[in-house]
Amino acid sequence: MDIFFLGTGAGVPAKLRNVTSIALKLLEERGAVWLFDCGEATQHQILHTSIKPRRIEKIFITHLHGDHIYGLPGLLASRSFQGGESLVTVYGPPGIKDYLNISLKVSRTCLRYHLEIIEIDEGTVFEDEQFTVEARLLDHGIASYGYRIVEKDRPGTLLVDKLKAEGLKPGPEYKKIKEGIAVKTDDGRVLNPSDFLGPPQKGRIIAILGDTRPCEAGVFLAQNASLLIHEATFSGNEEELAREYFHSTTIQAGKAAKKAQVKKLCLTHISSRYDKEGWVQLAEEARTVFPETIIAEDFMEVPISIDKQ
Amino acid sequence: MDIFFLGTGAGVPAKLRNVTSIALKLLEERGAVWLFDCGEATQHQILHTSIKPRRIEKIFITHLHGDHIYGLPGLLASRSFQGGESLVTVYGPPGIKDYLNISLKVSRTCLRYHLEIIEIDEGTVFEDEQFTVEARLLDHGIASYGYRIVEKDRPGTLLVDKLKAEGLKPGPEYKKIKEGIAVKTDDGRVLNPSDFLGPPQKGRIIAILGDTRPCEAGVFLAQNASLLIHEATFSGNEEELAREYFHSTTIQAGKAAKKAQVKKLCLTHISSRYDKEGWVQLAEEARTVFPETIIAEDFMEVPISIDKQ
Ligand SMILES: [Zn+2]
Numbered sequence A, B: 001m002d003i004f005f006l007g008t009g010a011g012v013p014a015k016l017r018n019v020t021s022i023a024l025k026l027l028e029e030r031g032a033v034w035l036f037d038c039g040e041a042t043q044h045q046i047l048h049t050s051i052k053p054r055r056i057e058k059i060f061i062t063h064l065h066g067d068h069i070y071g072l073p074g075l076l077a078s079r080s081f082q083g084g085e086s087l088v089t090v091y092g093p094p095g096i097k098d099y100l101n102i103s104l105k106v107s108r109t110c111l112r113y114h115l116e117i118i119e120i121d122e123g124t125v126f127e128d129e130q131f132t133v134e135a136r137l138l139d140h141g142i143a144s145y146g147y148r149i150v151e152k153d154r155p156g157t158l159l160v161d162k163l164k165a166e167g168l169k170p171g172p173e174y175k176k177i178k179e180g181i182a183v184k185t186d187d188g189r190v191l192n193p194s195d196f197l198g199p200p201q202k203g204r205i206i207a208i209l210g211d212t213r214p215c216e217a218g219v220f221l222a223q224n225a226s227l228l229i230h231e232a233t234f235s236g237n238e239e240e241l242a243r244e245y246f247h248s249t250t251i252q253a254g255k256a257a258k259k260a261q262v263k264k265l266c267l268t269h270i271s272s273r274y275d276k277e278g279w280v281q282l283a284e285e286a287r288t289v290f291p292e293t294i295i296a297e298d299f300m301e302v303p304i305s306i307d308k309q
């Protein structure tokens, strides 16, 4: 599980920061990549990475501002052109369906795969045996969602040596133990699964917020996350401006991270008014509040490691 | 007057060729830039050029396939964000209005300038004292237009020395002569404008065709043009494939240039199946039919010089 930043700028593309898109690489977990937002030229950024468009399984849109969605029709069309055949599900605020349908229709784009578009509301927007994704409305003038991606806890590793010592040979019984089901040995003893499993592996939590002013919902979504990805469009001394444009400052992002007791904060959605030296400054501002802060850059990868207990 | 290629690839963006957009730089002529098509990331390409988005005055769309239009909403939005205030007119096939209106509406994009969208038909789509732009339907499965841009002839340069010899001093009379109006000297003689003007400057003609199979309309639009920009999605030996996908081969583009008696042919819309060596080959194929052929590359500029008579 890794976060890969495809675009980390704000509003308009700049030479060093494209408009927003974040990939959550779940290659080991499910052979898939999930995208969060898809600004213009996200597919161009992907050309310079190892990400395969056909692996993209889900695209979560935080809000409908152009710098977060204008790359969507092109990415979907190219994925088809390049042989993508599996289902893609797009989640986003109401309006996303009209936008995509018109864009694909006027351009006569026939996708070779099934495209599902889900207009979301607050709450659980996706759940399967591996993950839950929850959405909450933030504070950005238009409907802007934050997402909390929760990996479910996984059973501990099978203590094979211990099972063998009990005389149980590898086979379907091992699978049962792994699934938490008690098993009977040939001589009639009952083996309790918990005695033959290591400690359960705690699922990881990531929070990816759309553009927003500081707000309670953001802190709620980020609670105890391994990583919080928070916008920091403005420097700490631009609180007025940030408020006016429904954005956050570095300091405000740091405060949210602290309140939510996350492990790590990553700032993104950086205005093009800041240059390379400015970026260092921005990260340092947030660190005065929350030391475990980094600032995102295009093509930066952040591994999300499993919690050792 | 220069042609500047912003994107010269076909279908999907590739590392060395972005999807289609061609700029006609009319900086000396009217301080403006016209675009022909606007594939995704055209604004990103512009970032690496001297073109100012606020100078973009007109955008002519050949057809609505995604690789020719998906960069339009982003370009228009960024032009506003970057302070563009003057009118922009977009010309394109029916459907372009819906596409743009929905894209700008769902993203809540409020442009600071007036945007005029004209859904065109065959015929003259624009005319003023400097230029005429004519459109004709080509053969591409969906409505795909070619454009013929005709610069109007300009009066010859004023023969100032000759006027001075007649005793006429610089002033409003000079302007009248330039405009072809006869002028009376103080001592009552009538000066005939044609005696005091050099030979008129012949207007230039450029033909920019959308995706197409070879067709009569293309040849009609290109008649005697200084430059014909013709797609060549396929190599000369792929005539079957070209026909099936409503495209042209290098040889077919060369034949069109020859029939239309243009001065120069420029191939574009090059499939990503061809690499750098392939490009040389493609140009050579066309040259067997029409020697004055070049192949476009991203960021290539082609000056359109004035005809010396
Ligand atoms: Zn926004």
Ligand SMILES: [Zn+2]
Binding pocket: B063, B065, B140, B211
């Ligand atoms: Zn086309």
